[in-house]
Amino acid sequence: MKTILAFAFTLLLLTHSILAAERPSGHETPEGIACDAVQAYADCDSEAWLNTLVRPIYGKENNEAYEEFKAHMVRVTDGNNENEGFVAPTIVKVFKARNFSMNGPSSLAYAMHQFKGNMFVDVVLDLGDGREQVLRYHVLFDEDDKWYFEPRPDLAPIFAMGLNDELPSEEILWERQPDGDPVGETGSDSSSE
Numbered sequence: 001m002k003t004i005l006a007f008a009f010t011l012l013l014l015t016h017s018i019l020a021a022e023r024p025s026g027h028e029t030p031e032g033i034a035c036d037a038v039q040a041y042a043d044c045d046s047e048a049w050l051n052t053l054v055r056p057i058y059g060k061e062n063n064e065a066y067e068e069f070k071a072h073m074v075r076v077t078d079g080n081n082e083n084e085g086f087v088a089p090t091i092v093k094v095f096k097a098r099n100f101s102m103n104g105p106s107s108l109a110y111a112m113h114q115f116k117g118n119m120f121v122d123v124v125l126d127l128g129d130g131r132e133q134v135l136r137y138h139v140l141f142d143e144d145d146k147w148y149f150e151p152r153p154d155l156a157p158i159f160a161m162g163l164n165d166e167l168p169s170e171e172i173l174w175e176r177q178p179d180g181d182p183v184g185e186t187g188s189d190s191s192s193e
Contacts, residue, residue: 023091023174027146030097031173034121034137037149042088044081046074054140054148057113062155069152087128092176095122095169097139102162109140109159117141118159122169138163 024031025039033052040048050070056063080086097119100106109115121137138150138160153160 023176024094027148030117030119030139030141030147031094031121033139033147033149034097034123035091035094037137037151038089038091038123038125038135041077041080042090044077044086044088046077049073049077052149054150055142057150057159058152058155066152066155073151089125089127089133090176091123092126092132093124093172094174095124096171096173097121098166098169100160100162101166105159105161105163114143115140115159116143116145117147120160120163120166134168136163136166 024035026032026036037049037052040046040052053070056066058066080088098121099119106115106118109118117140119139119141121139123135123137125133125135127133138153139147140150140159141147150156150159153163
């Protein structure tokens, strides 16, 4: 029985390690949608970028500003295809999604728009010139059980109160190593064991 349990545990760890080796992607996780938003911009794919975005939640006047912002970003994103100076950022590290320290943003997002989750994800980008930048992505879990990127917390600050006052994230979910090999949640390369 101990052998079977040990085998099952080893299989579970191996499966988790294999799954964690992939950069997060998709609407199923907050980290996945944050990465998809970054990657769509890097790929100059405005349609994919628009697919990551939250539905209009800002009220009549601010919804108009949101639509103008999206149209502007589509022009910029598509224009990067022809821009010879555009250097696509590369995701080098993704931290685990975190809840806000305050209860207010999540409670208000649920009460006003039935969002089931309200978190943020810190993503580290290589800007292509040796510099790195940490971006904080506000993400919301909607009624359709999918996560969406909320790119304009300034239009509805009550859903993101304290977003930029939160401490830097520490728990790494995914990281690209200097040799290009991804590393999962442990933060260490399994081949060095």
